[in-house]
Amino acid sequence: MVKKIVFTGGGSAGHVTPNLALIDRLKDQWEITYIGSKNGIEKDLVQAHGITYRAISSGKLRRYFDMKNFKDPFKVLAGVMQAYLILKKIRPDVIFSKGGFVSVPVVIGGWLNRIPVYIHESDITPGLANRIAVRFATKLFVTFEEAAATLSKDKVVYTGAPIRDALFEGKKEKGLQFLGFQVNKPVLLIMGGSLGAKKINEEVRASLTELLKNYQIVHLCGKGNVDPELEGTQGYRQYEYVDQELPDVMASASIILSRAGSNAIFEFLALKKPMILVPLPLRTSRGDQILNAESFKKKGFCEVLDNDSLTAEELQKTIAEVYRNRYDYIDRMVAAQGATHGIKNILEQITK
Structure with a gap:
């Protein structure tokens, strides 16, 4: 049966x-x-x-x-x-x-x-x-x-986090092709959630000229947050969201700047992507993203920036530091992959 x-x-x-x-x-x-x-x-x-x-x-x-x-x-x-x-x-x-x-x-x-x-x-x-x-x-x-x-x-x-299988099927080459990016320049992926992250969007765009000197940038800025004036900027791609191509886009990324939702950051961990997290502040949340980010920072997976005090200068400096030390973050993530075996662990519990 x-x-x-x-x-x-x-x-x-x-x-x-x-x-x-x-x-x-x-x-x-x-x-x-x-x-x-x-x-x-x-x-x-x-x-x-x-x-x-x-x-x-x-x-x-x-x-x-x-x-x-x-x-x-x-x-x-x-x-x-x-x-x-x-x-x-x-x-x-x-x-x-x-x-x-x-x-x-x-x-x-x-x-x-x-x-x-x-x-x-x-x-x-x-x-x-x-x-x-x-x-x-x-x-x-x-x-x-x-x-x-x-x-x-x-x-x-x-059990750890249940990570979708499709995420591991992403191909760096396909992601670069989709974005129209070069092979020999690092990619900075910025994710602010389905509605976007106003503060992140503002400071990224204020830093765009400086950041584009060293990175190609794919910016998932949320519904209604695409800036028409930035369309066509060399090395910069902005989307409200990306669906089917997201595994390839994530595979192409060298580092990630994001909010600190649990599902997202464990996906970054599973893919071994060094990250800068900007959790939602207490005044707009119950504080769960702050705790998530603190946990990941304590384990050496990321750096954390405060949403309300974030500046373009601080953002640029932190991105540069994380990229420069990226292999240290990756080594610590490799040692923690058991935290991403959630599907296997959950299925063992509910199907026995």
Whole structure:
């Protein structure tokens, strides 16, 4: 009999991409269903993979006052009932949750149906959704070793990060060809997330003349952030985002400047790319990127710059230092590759 698994998670690409990495490994042997929200980013990403998608009601869990806080608990309760009925009909062998608000009703629905539920947390400290969901979970898998030390030892399993297979298939030559770059000049890859990073974009563009003396630059600047005046600049390519060509673009990069989202930085680690991280500041986040970046710096994988005090001069100096010492960073990354074996470790847990 074919085994069945239900995946859930949504609200951002970071809650979906690791699920897709696991789905690619299981889709030939398991019957897979994905439960997500009606209009979340996860719907398009999952359906593009040809996976059966079931939508449920989902309310946002907020730490701050908002009039929607009075309505959303009812949406969550509706989502629990919908998930319960979907799961009762499917009767999967296991549920895997990557987090996000839509996952809470699915995890509770699985618990009510007595289905084993496994959760994965990317950051050092769990987000609110996973802090609620872990009460109903069988196991909580974590990406950072530091997370395992602060959470319930009877449920936590350190697995590392699930890295998608496609990432390792990137070819440097194809990336340079796509970008129209030379072979003999290093490539600086700048990534600010799907919405871009305003501060990073500003300081990179303020530094462009100086940086282009030593690097070719591919700048993934986020939706609506392409600067028309810079189109055609020699050695500089800017895109809102890159999809299918991203593994090749990443393979072509000598160093990377990025935010500090967990999925992204573990991908850089897996590819052994020296990095400069500019985490989201506390005033716009719960501080998870700051902890992620501090952990990587302590292990010698990166340098960290403060978003609010970042200047063009500091940026140029740090990029130069990281590039000059790039082989030291790479040596430390080679020694830490066990942290990127998440897919293997997770599959051993959920398929045994």
